[in-house]
Amino acid sequence: MPDNTSENIKANYPALSRQVTELVLSGATDHAEEALNETIEQFGDLAVVEVLEAMEPQIASMYLSAYDGGKLSLATLLISPKAWAVSLAYFAAIWDAEQIEEEPEMLAESLFAHIHGVLFASDDPDRRAALIHEALSTDWGTTAFAALFSTAIDETIELANDIQARGALVAGQTSSDHDIIPLALTIARTDADAWDRVLFELFPDWKPGENELYVQPDDNDEAYGFGYGYEYATPRSTQQLLIRLRKQVPGKASASKRPSLGDDIFS
Numbered sequence: 001m002p003d004n005t006s007e008n009i010k011a012n013y014p015a016l017s018r019q020v021t022e023l024v025l026s027g028a029t030d031h032a033e034e035a036l037n038e039t040i041e042q043f044g045d046l047a048v049v050e051v052l053e054a055m056e057p058q059i060a061s062m063y064l065s066a067y068d069g070g071k072l073s074l075a076t077l078l079i080s081p082k083a084w085a086v087s088l089a090y091f092a093a094i095w096d097a098e099q100i101e102e103e104p105e106m107l108a109e110s111l112f113a114h115i116h117g118v119l120f121a122s123d124d125p126d127r128r129a130a131l132i133h134e135a136l137s138t139d140w141g142t143t144a145f146a147a148l149f150s151t152a153i154d155e156t157i158e159l160a161n162d163i164q165a166r167g168a169l170v171a172g173q174t175s176s177d178h179d180i181i182p183l184a185l186t187i188a189r190t191d192a193d194a195w196d197r198v199l200f201e202l203f204p205d206w207k208p209g210e211n212e213l214y215v216q217p218d219d220n221d222e223a224y225g226f227g228y229g230y231e232y233a234t235p236r237s238t239q240q241l242l243i244r245l246r247k248q249v250p251g252k253a254s255a256s257k258r259p260s261l262g263d264d265i266f267s
């Protein structure tokens with residue numbers, strides 16, 4: 001590799017970042033992917049990492065949302081954990097109140113595909129741990145993950161109790177094969193504090209480590225219970241959590257300040 005490679009890369013950052021941004025904004029994500037491929041061929045993987053790092057987080061969010069689930073992307077594979085965590089704040093920006101009210105499960109499925117696609121894009125456990133740590137160090141990341149688990153409350157409670165009783169490393173023998181189980185185990189085994197924060201966001205009245213959750217009985221309409229006195233507490237619904245996530249979308253002024261409901265963030 002030439003001695004001046006570093007200087008060449010840095011000199012091309014602004015142009016590369018503008019090119020990818022314009023392609024994403026125009027909806028041409030496949031062409032943006034081609035541009036990143038050319039960047040790798042010319043400058044290597046680290047150049048793409050830097051280009052993605054330099055992108056506005058709302059643009060990175062748009063880019064990544066086009067590649068989730070089974071669709072692999074260079075951006076999904078190479079975006080830094082910190083950049084992804086910040087971009088996650090903008091995922092709910094395109095949702096409106098009507099969508100959240102009428103289609104919360106569909107929105108949650110889309111969110112799951114995005115998060116799962118990024119976390120499991122590679123088999124690198126260190127990268128996965130860094131992604132989880134960065135995302136769940138933010139309020140919006142914690143809310144986003146809680147929204148995923150709200151779609152499978154019984155399974156989440158069963159696993160949470162198993163983890164509390166036996167520890168995350170040996171837990172996982174649940175009666176469900178729901179897709180949420182591997183994700184939950186990965187979080188709990190990677191960062192126990194992050195797992196507790198997600199549960200607290202889902203069950204705001206629950207005290208992790210102090211009492212056990214109970215699945216809602218089939219023969220009555222009581223809410224889910226927790227605690228030795230079998231008190232009842234209603235978990236936040238998927239819809240409530242999606243509303244909370246939408247309100248955490250940063251405004252135009254600054255993405256570094258406390259998130260607040262903003263509009264026209266892509267302008």
